[in-house]
Amino acid sequence: MIEIPKDRSKETKKTVLLEDEETYAPEGTIPKALSLSELDPKKLFLKERIQRHLEEPVFTELQAECFSIFNNYQDLYYPSRTLENGESLRFVYCLHALNHIMKSTSKILHHNLKLAEAANSKKQKKKVKKAISSAQEYRDQGLVRPKVLIVVPFRSAALKIVETLKKQFAGDEAKAVTNYNRFLTEYGGDTLYFPKHNPKPEDYERLFSGNTDDNFRIGISFSKSSMKLYTKYYNSDLILASPLGLRMTIGAEGEAQRDYDFLSSIELLILDQTEICMAQNWDHVVHLMDHLHLQPQSTEHTDFSRVRYWCLNGWSRFYRQTILLASHDLPEFRSIFNSKCANYRGKIRTANPVKSGSIRHVVVQVPQTFHRIEVTSLDQSFDAKFQHFTTVLLPQLRSITMARCLLYVPSYFDYVRLRNYFKKEELSFVQICEYSKDAKIARARDMFFHGSSHFMLYSERSHFFRRPRIKGIRHLVFYQLPAYPQFYAEMINLMANEYQNRKDGIDASAMTVTVLYTKYDLLRLSAIVGSEQAAKIAASPKAAHTFTTHK
Template identity: 35%
Template structure:
């Protein structure tokens, strides 16, 4: 954030200096200087996308922490804290919970205000930072993809994104658990020729904006603890900087599993024709599920984990229409009452199967009792979820590792998830069929 703040201050100083040069030239009757191209079509030059209000609050605090004191003012700060922090008197259940009640990464992600519909303009001047500035009069826009999309669709214009010079997308792992289409929508509207002039002084617009080359000179920073195919597609398709682009890579170690379960986990490989191939669903319901239903052990106390929301709906519909067994559902749309009822029926054995979506586990992080058999329709994006799900059978007393089974369905197109779970070397062996 310090780099972003310095960029905004430097740009503002340059504009003010050129304003003085133009004023002096006019006063002295001289022709205006020609090297004053210091602006875009519109004023906003930095866009920060982040998933929750609490994260926006942290970014703004980081920005204002670097402003000169005591003369510098932060305008509308009280209103900002009221809207982006927790309401007065509210208790953050995650932050106040006993240590170990929730995983540390879950507490870090969801403490504070987790509303995902927001947008705020920030104007930087010599003596103040003004929050809630109008978009066409601000320097920095902090927003969620949903909030920004709603603004664009309401105004039927994305002209305020035409001159963005720095894009920061934070917590991309959380954004994939929201609606990724919102991220694609926003990036698809950036650095386009504006529909209106918005009182722009064309003599001061940088030439690459006039030539329609802004997207090739924008600095884009994408932040995530891991990579997904959606992120890679965004990286390949939307980032076109002429100076090049780079991404960090790492070698992954296998995630830990409960002692004794190493030999109980069976990875089931199939050959898919492409990343969008629907063979996963076909293999699951024509081969894997019938074998499970024939087994006296696996036809009960079985949890099926489905990472994709689209696949989750298909699997749920298939169970409802074609599989004659009782099942319960835990999805991101389940109410508290639905969740309580599903957990209880599964633990009591009333429901033989439990369908769990990754988004449910991401947002809720409940511990599920009664599991003896785990089926991963696909591996989770968050490798830690794999370890957590494998540990759930041992929440019940007297469970031995020999009583637990686990099957993982995968193809070579699941490489990114597979690498984070099995480790780089282990994933290579699995993909190559060794």
């Protein structure tokens, strides 16, 4: 889906003085897909230094399509990033970021040379004064130097990005990169231990291999012949950071030491593996977006004679390109893309329908009943869901025949609300969330497996970061559809006979799966049952629909 703002300058033309010049930015255009057979790095406007280090073939088909959008300086929301195509996407956005920085640096250095030559000329003093006073063509900078911001969740991802930039910029020239050994020490290693017996899912091991520290930020500067790591923010061309690392620097309102001026002139924003950033803390990403392109509190790092007019006018956000990559589509990602991205060149969102969804991976034969809760607004949906659960569903779940019931809760706020209600009602339950310690988790799992507790409250973030095999589940309730569609099948498959307490006498026909959802969960529903089926369910007058897995 492509959205390009129209040029309305003729419709809204104002009367100006004769000596005033009124200029407008050109309209964005629909990107033209690059042909792999006719691909020539020189025609892509890549800097010569980058061309030297490219290998043939330069692009895959996916990379060519993405680069045609990147090179057209339009926003892109691509919710189809996978562990398989992640490296390809990383290569092409690093190439675009590096090329953008080098083009900007080359222009600034060229203008610096012109100004220096003019200033040193003694024979043409009048022409020099005229050139400097009307140096509109030399307005080539933002309010501050940082122009590219790349946000990733882990140090391991930052390591891969720097290695990609190093290869594209310097090739095998190790001396061209300063502080690289220090970077390898701080961003490498610290791999999690993955047990060989009862191994974790493959996607978990691939995702969490490497350094998983989520609190980092590093500045990188480029010159014609060198790439320097660990530069100060205001001396950097590119800032590579995690959402938490940026949040620590930006701070909160009222804090004495906070800094966000370095975000005032970002021209290219890249959010990679956004779904992991959401699992960490989505508020950090929203907080970052709210502090882009604000008026700097200090002018210490600003040369106003070189600042572009659209920066001075406060229009920087209209000139920022945003690239948002995620593994699947969610309303939170669309909200950021729709409300925080205002690129005058336009924006593009890929919309590939989900054919079958993650429900096809369910192997346990158990009825899965989807209950739609009717709501009139998003704000009302939280209370309506809680009311439906406590008054309609919970009385049924409290029956002795519904013992060993696991309640899967994606939102931590819902988790806390339910926990407090369970305590108030003095229900028999154990709880596992992302803040639970290992000893308490082990005890809760044991009590649930042996039937000492009727319920288990289980948060989605805990499952994301640990991925344990919870044993003994007889009844599964999704308080909301999972944000990560693969978790739907993964949780249901834990109800297989091999994970049950055999001393209890297993009756597979008595097991149930219950799912609560509202009309605002349509994207999550599509990822699980498929886009076509989700549309039918949403439009159906029936509030309940049951699916059953067949052999």
